[in-house]
Amino acid sequence: MKKRLIITIYLFAVFCMNAWTYTDHRNTKTDSIEAVLNSPDPPKGEQLLRCYLELIRSYLGKDTDKHEFYCKKALKLSYDVDGKNARESVLYHLGLQNYGADQYKKAEHYFRWALAVTDSMVDDRRYSESDVDDCRSQLYGAMGNLFNLQDKYLLAIEWYQKALPIFEKHGWLESQTILNHNIAELYLSMGNLKKAEHHWQQAIRTGEASGDSLMTALPRKGLTKVYLAQNNYNKVHETLIPAYHYYYAHRQEESGDYPEVLALMVKMHLMDQHEDITKAKDYVQEALSLMTEEMMTETRQEIFIAAAMVAIKEQHWQQALNYAQKSIHQNEEEATISDVGCYEMLANIYMHLGQNDKAFEYVQKMRSMMERFATHDYQSGLSQMEVLYETKEKEAQINALNKEHELFRWLLGVAIGLLIALVLLFVYRLQAHRRQKELLAAKVALDTETKERHILARDLHDSLGSLLSLLRLKLERKDDGAMELLDKTINELRRTAHHLMPEELLKVGLSSALHDFALSLPEAHFQTIGDIHLSKELELVLYRCAYELVNNAIRHAQADHIDIQLMQESNQVTLSVSDNGTGTDNINEGMGLHNIRERIATYHGTIDIVSTPKNGTEIIIKLPL
Numbered sequence: 001m002k003k004r005l006i007i008t009i010y011l012f013a014v015f016c017m018n019a020w021t022y023t024d025h026r027n028t029k030t031d032s033i034e035a036v037l038n039s040p041d042p043p044k045g046e047q048l049l050r051c052y053l054e055l056i057r058s059y060l061g062k063d064t065d066k067h068e069f070y071c072k073k074a075l076k077l078s079y080d081v082d083g084k085n086a087r088e089s090v091l092y093h094l095g096l097q098n099y100g101a102d103q104y105k106k107a108e109h110y111f112r113w114a115l116a117v118t119d120s121m122v123d124d125r126r127y128s129e130s131d132v133d134d135c136r137s138q139l140y141g142a143m144g145n146l147f148n149l150q151d152k153y154l155l156a157i158e159w160y161q162k163a164l165p166i167f168e169k170h171g172w173l174e175s176q177t178i179l180n181h182n183i184a185e186l187y188l189s190m191g192n193l194k195k196a197e198h199h200w201q202q203a204i205r206t207g208e209a210s211g212d213s214l215m216t217a218l219p220r221k222g223l224t225k226v227y228l229a230q231n232n233y234n235k236v237h238e239t240l241i242p243a244y245h246y247y248y249a250h251r252q253e254e255s256g257d258y259p260e261v262l263a264l265m266v267k268m269h270l271m272d273q274h275e276d277i278t279k280a281k282d283y284v285q286e287a288l289s290l291m292t293e294e295m296m297t298e299t300r301q302e303i304f305i306a307a308a309m310v311a312i313k314e315q316h317w318q319q320a321l322n323y324a325q326k327s328i329h330q331n332e333e334e335a336t337i338s339d340v341g342c343y344e345m346l347a348n349i350y351m352h353l354g355q356n357d358k359a360f361e362y363v364q365k366m367r368s369m370m371e372r373f374a375t376h377d378y379q380s381g382l383s384q385m386e387v388l389y390e391t392k393e394k395e396a397q398i399n400a401l402n403k404e405h406e407l408f409r410w411l412l413g414v415a416i417g418l419l420i421a422l423v424l425l426f427v428y429r430l431q432a433h434r435r436q437k438e439l440l441a442a443k444v445a446l447d448t449e450t451k452e453r454h455i456l457a458r459d460l461h462d463s464l465g466s467l468l469s470l471l472r473l474k475l476e477r478k479d480d481g482a483m484e485l486l487d488k489t490i491n492e493l494r495r496t497a498h499h500l501m502p503e504e505l506l507k508v509g510l511s512s513a514l515h516d517f518a519l520s521l522p523e524a525h526f527q528t529i530g531d532i533h534l535s536k537e538l539e540l541v542l543y544r545c546a547y548e549l550v551n552n553a554i555r556h557a558q559a560d561h562i563d564i565q566l567m568q569e570s571n572q573v574t575l576s577v578s579d580n581g582t583g584t585d586n587i588n589e590g591m592g593l594h595n596i597r598e599r600i601a602t603y604h605g606t607i608d609i610v611s612t613p614k615n616g617t618e619i620i621i622k623l624p625l
Helices: 002-015 028-037 045-059 064-080 084-100 104-120 129-149 153-170 173-189 193-210 213-229 233-249 258-268 277-289 297-313 317-327 337-352 356-425 427-477 482-500 503-508 510-519 536-555 591-601
Strands: 524-529 562-568 572-579 606-611 617-624
Touching (some): 028 045, 064 510, 173 193, 213 233, 213 258, 258 277, 277 297, 297 317, 317 337, 337 356, 503 510, 536 562, 591 617
16 A cells, blocks of 8 residues: 555646645745735735745645644635635645545545535636646545545546546646556556556556656556566566666666566566576565665565565575565554465465474465455445445436436427417416416515514624624723724624625535634634535525524633534434533523524424533534435
8 A cells, every 4th residue: 555655646746746846944935925924014815815825835744733724824815815726725735634644534525625616616717627627637636546545446446537537638648647557556456457457558658658758667567567467478578677777777766666676577587487596686686785664665575575486496495484574564454465475475485394383374364364355355345336336326317317407498399389379378377377476485585584684683682782882882981992892893793794694605515614604713613524415405504503502602601612513424414512611500592592493493303402500511403314
């Protein structure tokens, strides 16, 4: 798995070259930007957003706290200036930050959020088709890498293959080469030699067309493994020798891959009917001399395996045992599929040494490990197939609906053409029906407006009314606290107005709206669990419930820490708001909780309240789906 990590990182470099532009914080670039931000006249608007993005790229992988700090700043500002491209970049970098910390669920959450932002750019005239393709290919590759590192091969391949047509469309040859290489590596791990060979050959073709010699050598190194597994010496020789010449000529800068190529050269010179022990020994000695503690575990394993193979050919069994023991992971929990072959080699060595008990022990380990990987691969494959099936099923439903819509329009056109004379007879009925719909729509709008006015009146009376009265009194007395109270009143007015119809909710959905709401309050923290896919009506209900509960916690419970959590399961969605406020053992249900009960009752929802004095309050709302 770690071996694929290098290619993964390289793929990120191809997708996002600017992310590595200013990573050395001893340089003046980052310091100068922060100095400008702290100056008496700092930049504003889009210019400020560009500064944040530059700092985000600089601190990625270097300073997690500063990276997250500027990400939050930039994310909020991106909504203020309606910068979708910048918002996508911020979310992408938040995904990378969690990706690097092995927080895969969080990384996936941010990548999917960024994809939703990218989808919204399609119909926005400010962004070209190339802008959208850049964002999508970057995110598709990131999702592929994310599942790649989790050994979820099928899902990784699915996302890589989403990015491949974009690369082909724009003629990005190096990106095509690396993507095909990654896909081939995954197929090889799955034991599908035919598809691995196909994608490595594709990678070689695009690598040659790119004119970059590394892009040709990299897939050749991978393709050699397929031909070794097929025991095809001619193809191994034809494929490996050009790769070896490249890595030998660049052995200083390719210090990680060159020893691996030497191990492949050893295996080639030990193939049946083409054995050359002298050359094999030379290559393995060179590989052993290049080994360092910093070298990847998988590369060290390949070198020790090659050394053990040479010793076995020479029947130096004790030496072979020494190398073979070094080739396995000492902690069996970290063992990979390569260890199975090493166990088999150790069993063979112990048999020749006459230690049958040890030979039997490694035969048993080999069987146990094979069963473990077979079970894991089976269960993982089922899980991934289920995800892919659900995704394909949704796509099929969307396509079916589109086809049905087209068929309906066609039939409607034919019907209108045939029955146009009869339509004239029903004009009056249609007009009456239209009037009825208009009256109904007006009634619904009136009811909605009445409810909203009631909520607005209550908020204005409870919060702004008292604040303004106090402000008037302070102004009459010329109290020094008048300006502070005026600022508080203005903020309260903004929060009340935002509650009526939050823009974030309409644009990017409930999770994003609650996330931004939490960012606006120092006391609030938001977390989402699972993918949230709800109707707009249900999202609005939950958003207003969250707003009401947080507002109550701040106003009435004097809470300074509030946790908001949103979780969607297969049969229900749950919203919980917990605080560290005063708490009570006698819940006095005011207008706020009454309004919440009325809102969720329409959707057959439930509300549970747990509160004790001095231990805060937790309120849980559940809505069935």
